[in-house]
Amino acid sequence: MPDIALAGPSGPKPKKRFSRANIFLYGTLIMVSMYYLLPLYVMVVTSLKGMPEIRMGNVFGPPLEITFEPWVKAWSEACTGVNCDGLSRGFWNSVQILIPSVILSISIASVNGYALSHWKFKGSEVFFTILILGAFIPYQTMIYPIVILLREVGLMGDLGGLVLVHTIFGMPILTLLFRNYFASIPEELFKAARVDGAGFWRIYFQIMLPMALPIFVVAIILQVTGIWNDFLFGVIYTKPATYPMTVQLNNIVNSVQGIKEYNVNMAATLLTGLVPLVIYFASGKLFVRGIAAGAVKG
Numbered sequence: 001m002p003d004i005a006l007a008g009p010s011g012p013k014p015k016k017r018f019s020r021a022n023i024f025l026y027g028t029l030i031m032v033s034m035y036y037l038l039p040l041y042v043m044v045v046t047s048l049k050g051m052p053e054i055r056m057g058n059v060f061g062p063p064l065e066i067t068f069e070p071w072v073k074a075w076s077e078a079c080t081g082v083n084c085d086g087l088s089r090g091f092w093n094s095v096q097i098l099i100p101s102v103i104l105s106i107s108i109a110s111v112n113g114y115a116l117s118h119w120k121f122k123g124s125e126v127f128f129t130i131l132i133l134g135a136f137i138p139y140q141t142m143i144y145p146i147v148i149l150l151r152e153v154g155l156m157g158d159l160g161g162l163v164l165v166h167t168i169f170g171m172p173i174l175t176l177l178f179r180n181y182f183a184s185i186p187e188e189l190f191k192a193a194r195v196d197g198a199g200f201w202r203i204y205f206q207i208m209l210p211m212a213l214p215i216f217v218v219a220i221i222l223q224v225t226g227i228w229n230d231f232l233f234g235v236i237y238t239k240p241a242t243y244p245m246t247v248q249l250n251n252i253v254n255s256v257q258g259i260k261e262y263n264v265n266m267a268a269t270l271l272t273g274l275v276p277l278v279i280y281f282a283s284g285k286l287f288v289r290g291i292a293a294g295a296v297k298g
Contacts, residue, residue: 047071047267054262070263074271078264079255080248081240087271090248093159094228094275097244101163102223105170106216112171113178114204118190128179135172143236150237157239165237166227174219181215182208217283225276245272 042059047070049063076086083089115121116128146165147156155161185208193203234244243251249272253265 043266043270047263047270049263051259051261051263070261070267071271073261074252074264074268078252078268079257080243080251083240087245087248087252087268090243090245091271093238093242094245096159097162097166097234098224098227098275101166101170101227102220104163105167105174105223106219108167109171109174109219110178110209110212110216111204112175113180114182114208115200116175116179117182118187118203119200128175131172131175133172135176139169139232143232147236156237157242159238159242162233162237162242162244165233166223166230170223170226174223177215177219177222178212181212185211221276221280221283224279228276229273 045062046054048066050067053064074086076088077084078086080090116124150156150161155164189207190203193207229246231246231250234247238244249268252268
């Protein structure tokens with residue numbers, strides 16, 4: 001017993017909470033966070049101020065008198081060209097584009113990834129290589145051919161045409177995500193199901209889908225963010241009556257007529273970015289799980 005008492009405590013020496021490394025690490029993280037959050041803070045406080053207060057020049061100060069009038073005007077009264085009905089029309093156009101595009105692209109890509117990971121067929125690797133190459137083709141080089149294609153099938157200027165475009169362009173990267181994820185699932189499960197007589201679709205619906213929630217969340221976040229924030233395809237392949245929200249936001253912010261209302265512009269920008277933010281914060285943990293579970297594995 002005396003020998004044990006003289007030996008003292010064993011185990012690793014506890015680390016200091018405020019060591020130089022920790023101070024540097026947390027200091028860097030705080031500075032980076034402030035760098036990214038400062039513009040958001042300025043947007044929020046500006047959207048809650050009236051124009052007289054904004055003209056005083058105190059950009060970083062909180063609003064002396066909070067007003068939600070800029071938000072109301074951005075949603076239902078701001079002029080986006082010929083029409084002065086705010087972002088509300090563009091919001092519903094974006095919803096009509098987003099929902100079918102996400103459902104179609106993810107459904108097809110998940111089946112593609114499942115087939116390429118467990119149901120090898122002759123030429124599957126060549127097919128996969130060609131598909132992945134499509135992810136690296138600049139969108140700008142495809143604009144004119146797609147215009148001709150949509151015109152010939154009667155979808156130019158229609159929301160259905162834009163849904164088709166987003167579905168096709170989302171296919172390569174989504175197929176890669178699903179293929180890598182399904183390839184990380186133990187092959188023994190697949191073989192056991194085959195021995196039990198399960199076919200292609202039964203294995204897909206009863207085994208693969210229940211295990212693929214994280215990667216579906218990853219795919220949904222990627223597609224929602226990309227489709228909702230798209231401006232290039234929206235302004236080219238639609239017309240004023242079917243413009244998505246991002247195109248209408250551009251028309252509001254870059255309007256050269258009348259008084260420049262910065263509070264309305266900030267409110268419109270926040271409204272436009274609200275949907276991707278809500279979806280990400282609601283499913284952020286699953287997003288990280290999907291990435292860690294094989295979304296970027298080879």
